[in-house]
Amino acid sequence: MAFFQKRAPLPKADLQHLPRHIAIIMDGNGRWAKKRGLPRTAGHAAGAETFRAIATYCKEIGLEYLTVYAFSTENWKRPAEEVSAIMGLLKKYLLEAIGQMEHDRVKMNFFGDLSVLSPELRQLCQRTQEISTHYDGCQVNICLNYGGRDELLRAAMAYARDCVEGRADPNHLTQDQFGTYLYSKGVPDPDLVIRPSGELRLSNFLLWQSAYAEFYFTDVLWPDFSKEELHRAIAAYQRRSRRFGGV
Ligand code: FPP
Numbered sequence: 653m654a655f656f657q658k659r660a661p662l663p664k665a666d667l668q669h670l671p672r673h674i675a676i677i678m679d680g681n682g683r684w685a686k687k688r689g690l691p692r693t694a695g696h697a698a699g700a701e702t703f704r705a706i707a708t709y710c711k712e713i714g715l716e717y718l719t720v721y722a723f724s725t726e727n728w729k730r731p732a733e734e735v736s737a738i739m740g741l742l743k744k745y746l747l748e749a750i751g752q753m754e755h756d757r758v759k760m761n762f763f764g765d766l767s768v769l770s771p772e773l774r775q776l777c778q779r780t781q782e783i784s785t786h787y788d789g790c791q792v793n794i795c796l797n798y799g800g801r802d803e804l805l806r807a808a809m810a811y812a813r814d815c816v817e818g819r820a821d822p823n824h825l826t827q828d829q830f831g832t833y834l835y836s837k838g839v840p841d842p843d844l845v846i847r848p849s850g851e852l853r854l855s856n857f858l859l860w861q862s863a864y865a866e867f868y869f870t871d872v873l874w875p876d877f878s879k880e881e882l883h884r885a886i887a888a889y890q891r892r893s894r895r896f897g898g899v
Pocket of ligand 1: 678681682696697703720721724727745849
């Protein structure tokens with residue numbers, strides 16, 4: 653598995669020079685549960701705990717942006733029981749987040765089409781977003797009913813509407829302007845994309861935004877992902893030379 657980073661010794665991440673934006677595909681919950689003879693939903697519950705711990709740690713070390721892939725536009729294909737368990741975990745997390753927002757000052761944001769969620773979950777998403785609008789802590793973006801291709805199609809349609817209605821010029825569109833039609837409007841592109849669980853693909857995550865992201869793959873399953881693993885990912889990132897197509 654030459655693609656994976658070596659485990660030991662623990663590399664020292666320089667926390668004074670963090671990437672601005674880390675994005676994570678929280679993968680491996682199902683396999684984590686299966687290895688323990690547990691239902692997949694138990695894996696998601698453990699994954700939600702890991703998310704809490706990692707998000708808290710990111711806030712503590714002063715990361716500016718954390719984006720996590722919680723539920724994709726394709727995840728609706730999963731058994732109803734599993735979908736409902738994931739939605740339940742999100743609800744639980746958001747209720748808790750609302751309770752401690754004044755203290756945490758984490759800015760919550762959502763990427764994805766929330767219109768198909770239950771009214772209750774949708775309202776919770778809106779509330780957490782509204783309450784935290786002016787917070788200056790880490791911004792946590794939860795990708796919920798999110799797909800990169802879906803995001804690009806929606807952006808293209810919104811731009812086409814603006815052209816038809818005279819608000820945009822069809823002959824002039826810059827990358828920055830197009831970015832304003834995306835869910836990630838105003839958020840810098842991810843510097844580092846982490847995918848645990850041994851899978852080596854992007855799975856429709858932040859397709860536009862990841863154009864120049866650095867990738868870190870590890871075979872650790874998401875529920876087992878730790879601060880130490882995050883340090884390894886950051887240290888690997890810090891050893892990279894980012895040229896953005898230059899020399
Ligand atoms: C991928 O692992 C994980 C998901 C599709 C769901 C992620 C959801 C959570 C971590 C819980 C809720 C989130 C928050 C933000 C509170 P998988 O099920 O595909 O794992 P597998 O590949 O091993 O089957």
